[in-house]
Amino acid sequence: xxxATGRRVHSAAxxxxxxxxxxxxxxxxxxxxxxxxxxxxxxxxxxxxWISGEVETLSDVAERTPKNALYGRVVGEVAELASREVPxxxxxxxxxxxxxxxxxxxxxxxxxxxxGEGNGTAYLNAIRGVNAKPDTPFDLHVDGAKRPYRVAEVVxxxxxxxxxxxxxxxxxxxxxxxxxxxxxxxxxxVLLGFAIIFYxxxxxxxxxxxxxxxxxxxxxxxxxxxxxxxxxNDEIAQLSSTLNRMLERIEQSVHQLHTITNSLAHDLxxxxxxxxxxxEIVLTRDVKEQDAESIERAINEIDRLTxxxxxxxxxxxxxxxxxxxxxxxxxxxxxxxxxxxxxRPCMSEKGLRLEFSAGQPVEVMAxxxxxxxxxxNLLDNEMKHLPPARTVSIALRAAGEFAEIVxxxxxxxxxxxxxxxxxxPGVKGSASRGYGLGLAFVQAVxxxxxxxxxxxxxxxxxxxxxxxxxxxxxxxxxxxASAGVVSAD
Numbered sequence: 001x002x003x004a005t006g007r008r009v010h011s012a013a014x015x016x017x018x019x020x021x022x023x024x025x026x027x028x029x030x031x032x033x034x035x036x037x038x039x040x041x042x043x044x045x046x047x048x049x050w051i052s053g054e055v056e057t058l059s060d061v062a063e064r065t066p067k068n069a070l071y072g073r074v075v076g077e078v079a080e081l082a083s084r085e086v087p088x089x090x091x092x093x094x095x096x097x098x099x100x101x102x103x104x105x106x107x108x109x110x111x112x113x114x115x116g117e118g119n120g121t122a123y124l125n126a127i128r129g130v131n132a133k134p135d136t137p138f139d140l141h142v143d144g145a146k147r148p149y150r151v152a153e154v155v156x157x158x159x160x161x162x163x164x165x166x167x168x169x170x171x172x173x174x175x176x177x178x179x180x181x182x183x184x185x186x187x188x189x190v191l192l193g194f195a196i197i198f199y200x201x202x203x204x205x206x207x208x209x210x211x212x213x214x215x216x217x218x219x220x221x222x223x224x225x226x227x228x229x230x231x232x233n234d235e236i237a238q239l240s241s242t243l244n245r246m247l248e249r250i251e252q253s254v255h256q257l258h259t260i261t262n263s264l265a266h267d268l269x270x271x272x273x274x275x276x277x278x279x280e281i282v283l284t285r286d287v288k289e290q291d292a293e294s295i296e297r298a299i300n301e302i303d304r305l306t307x308x309x310x311x312x313x314x315x316x317x318x319x320x321x322x323x324x325x326x327x328x329x330x331x332x333x334x335x336x337x338x339x340x341x342x343x344r345p346c347m348s349e350k351g352l353r354l355e356f357s358a359g360q361p362v363e364v365m366a367x368x369x370x371x372x373x374x375x376x377n378l379l380d381n382e383m384k385h386l387p388p389a390r391t392v393s394i395a396l397r398a399a400g401e402f403a404e405i406v407x408x409x410x411x412x413x414x415x416x417x418x419x420x421x422x423x424x425p426g427v428k429g430s431a432s433r434g435y436g437l438g439l440a441f442v443q444a445v446x447x448x449x450x451x452x453x454x455x456x457x458x459x460x461x462x463x464x465x466x467x468x469x470x471x472x473x474x475x476x477x478x479x480x481a482s483a484g485v486v487s488a489d
Contacts, residue, residue: 013198013202014198016205020201021190028190032186036179040171040175043175047150047171048137051164052135052137054152054164058102062160099170100167101114101117101149101165102115102162102163103116103123103124103162107158107159123142123165132151133153134154135154137152138150139168145167149166150166150168151164152165207236214226227244228240283296315444325367326367327366328367329364332364333362333396335368336405337358339376340356347379350388352383352389352390352392353390354392355391355394357396358395358397359398362396363472364469364472365449367449371445374467375405378405378465379392380438390411392407392408393407393409402470403469404467404468406464406467407464407466410461410462412461413457413461414455414456422455423440424440451467451468451470452468453465453466453468454468
């Protein structure tokens with residue numbers, strides 16, 4: 001989206017949505033891993049309770065069964081029955097004993113009885129490598145086994161030991177399924193949360209953007225317009241109301257400023273005009289040559305005073321953003337060509353040469369009278385400050401969204417002490433014969449039209465002034481965009 005100033009603006013909705021989603025995702029991950037740890041601990045507690053109970057049963061059977069030829073068969077069948085009661089067994093594996101083993105060792109550690117897959121040698125070697133305590137389940141990692149075992153140990157009175165191991169395969173499978181289901185649900189919730197946050201934030205910031213665009217256009221053109229308001233009694237609606245009340249106060253202040261300046265201009269121009277008229281009447285009579293020269297100088301001073309008054313009022317209004325602008329399509333090439341023809345004889349009398357170049361017709365939306373006076377100020381400025389036998393070059397070109405009027409000369413350039421202050425009212429060089437209002441007025445006119453002015457010294461000597469004014473296409477697009485924002489609300 002583009003603001004009224006023409007700069008590219010990136011919506012904050014993406015950043016707010018992104019950071020909000022990241023916070024939500026991290027929070028839910030922390031909650032899940034806490035829940036995962038709790039479930040894993042609970043499953044292990046249940047597993048430990050099962051194998052501890054079963055190994056106690058097997059030890060009781062082994063202790064009570066006579067040590068005869070049927071001993072191994074009886075104890076083995078009891079161990080086989082225990083394997084069928086494995087908790088959390090995967091469906092479809094009830095007939096296989098691939099997750100439980102039973103091992104009995106003699107007092108010297110040699111194997112006495114084995115029930116499970118294989119011959120039990122790898123399991124016995126793994127048990128011998130573990131420093132386990134009786135009656136405390138422990139983890140056992142067996143070579144060749146994909147999953148570890150949870151093993152319970154019990155010592156019977158004859159000194160032999162009984163081990164019952166349960167593979168953690170089913171436990172890990174359950175936890176894996178839990179993680180898999182959670183990650184799918186987590187991804188869905190994160191995407192849905194991002195969409196909700198983005199939609200809500202974009203709508204909210206869209207209201208702020210529309211307020212900003214309309215407010216920027218109001219500041220540039222029409223103080224009678226107001227920012228859009230919504231029916232919600234929220235912070236954005238309060239912002240709109242506050243801005244509208246502020247605009248009403250500004251409009252009243254500007255109206256009062258116009259009234260004061262009009263009254264001031266009328267009150268001052270009327271006596272000055274009357275005095276000038278009387279002096280001209282006196283000149284028509286028979287007066288001495290010395291008196292006539294004094295009267296002519298007085299008339300010139302009155303003209304200078306009137307010019308200072310007009311420029312001072314215009315600059316004051318422009319700095320208060322109250323300069324009255326009546327925009328229309330202006331052909332800058334035609335306007336400049338006519339003014340150059342008008343000024344060329346005067347410049348020739350002062351020994352100055354005036355050149356003009358234009359690549360193509362350039363049209364702007366501007367107040368023709370103000371632009372005429374602005375260019376006149378630029379040319380007057382050159383006539384006042386350039387020494388004879390110098391050249392003033394004026395170029396007109398289109399640069400992006402703006403028309404540029406470039407005024408260059410091969411004179412002494414701007415004084416270093418004036419750097420950064422050229423456009424302040426009343427600021428002028430020590431050798432200047434002007435009033436220090438010309439460039440301030442040029443900047444005021446350019447700013448009132450949404451343009452700008454840039455001053456610099458040329459590398460080869462001389463000064464360069466570049467005035468920018470919005471082209472017709474850009475000015476019309478800005479106006480239509482702002483009007484569309486208002487009508488949309």
